[in-house]
Amino acid sequence: MNTLANTLFGNLISFIRRILFCILSVGPIPNHVAFILDGNRRFAKKLNLPEGMGHRVGFQSLISVLRYCFDLGVKYVSVYAFSIDNFKRKPEEVQSIMDLMVEKFNEMVEEESIVYQYSVRVYIIGNLSLLSDNVRLAAEKVMKATSSNNKSNLIICLAYTSTDEIVHATQESCDDKWAKIQSSIDGEMMEGKREGCFVIKVADIERRMYMGVAPDPDILVRTSGETRLSNFLLWQTSNCMLYSPRALWPEIGFLHIAWAFLEFQRTYPYLEKKRKEL
Numbered sequence: 629m630n631t632l633a634n635t636l637f638g639n640l641i642s643f644i645r646r647i648l649f650c651i652l653s654v655g656p657i658p659n660h661v662a663f664i665l666d667g668n669r670r671f672a673k674k675l676n677l678p679e680g681m682g683h684r685v686g687f688q689s690l691i692s693v694l695r696y697c698f699d700l701g702v703k704y705v706s707v708y709a710f711s712i713d714n715f716k717r718k719p720e721e722v723q724s725i726m727d728l729m730v731e732k733f734n735e736m737v738e739e740e741s742i743v744y745q746y747s748v749r750v751y752i753i754g755n756l757s758l759l760s761d762n763v764r765l766a767a768e769k770v771m772k773a774t775s776s777n778n779k780s781n782l783i784i785c786l787a788y789t790s791t792d793e794i795v796h797a798t799q800e801s802c803d804d805k806w807a808k809i810q811s812s813i814d815g816e817m818m819e820g821k822r823e824g825c826f827v828i829k830v831a832d833i834e835r836r837m838y839m840g841v842a843p844d845p846d847i848l849v850r851t852s853g854e855t856r857l858s859n860f861l862l863w864q865t866s867n868c869m870l871y872s873p874r875a876l877w878p879e880i881g882f883l884h885i886a887w888a889f890l891e892f893q894r895t896y897p898y899l900e901k902k903r904k905e906l
């Protein structure tokens with residue numbers, strides 16, 4: 629009897645999901661959805677699981693969310709997987725998350741993984757010099773292996789903070805301008821040089837952002853009811869819709885994604901108008 633009830637319930641859920649999927653497919657689909665994966669440790673605590681299990685279940689949720697987004701036609705998904713501030717956590721916890729990253733990056737290069745099912749190009753961005761060699765090598769391997777995938781993109785922000793990204797891009801812009809000044813035959817004639825200093829434009833910095841691989845996000849989802857940005861994509865989110873469900877990251881499901889997309893579709897005409905006014 630219980631099995632029959634479970635099957636009926638399962639069928640009902642997948643029927644509702646299919647209807648929602650059809651409704652959502654009629655409206656505009658966001659090009660880029662960004663996620664702050666918040667609440668993994670709280671989830672483990674809530675279910676009396678070892679702390680590291682929260683992040684493991686969190687990774688499974690990420691795979692489901694990627695499927696929902698790519699099935700709906702989203703081209704770019706980015707995730708805040710580990711911030712520079714997260715390095716201040718207990719060494720055992722940092723190690724456990726880094727081990728999980730290496731394990732999952734290695735799984736991603738296997739043929740049956742989601743990145744081949746959906747032809748996903750994976751970018752791992754951030755201050756990668758802060759990572760240990762094995763994590764950096766695993767990250768480089770997955771980026772290289774997926775570099776010719778061309779249907780969708782997954783941007784994993786690792787050892788990332790927005791302020792670090794902006795400082796890095798500004799520094800690179802200055803270094804490039806300075807190198808050009810030094811190599812120009814007549815420095816006075818160089819474009820952008822003005823009375824002993826040089827001019828940096830917004831476009832110079834944007835070009836050198838780690839996030840330069842993706843357009844600005846349309847939706848930013850932060851789970852666990854928090855509405856802070858915590859130093860994630862500060863430069864890129866001025867015209868982005870923020871959605872903050874109360875669910876912890878490992879609890880996120882299709883209904884949360886559907887709700888975020890419906891809300892995006894409701895505000896889309898206004899967002900488009902705002903973008904054109906810029």
Ligand SMILES: CC(C)=CCC/C(C)=C/CC/C(C)=C/COP(=O)(O)OP(=O)(O)O
Nearest residue numbers: 665666667668669670683686687709729732
């Ligand atoms: C390969 C890949 C992309 C793996 C992702 C794995 C994953 C779910 C990483 C999240 C890491 C993290 C520090 C999340 C914040 O939740 P928290 O740990 O701070 O939890 P809390 O908010 O309950 O304290």
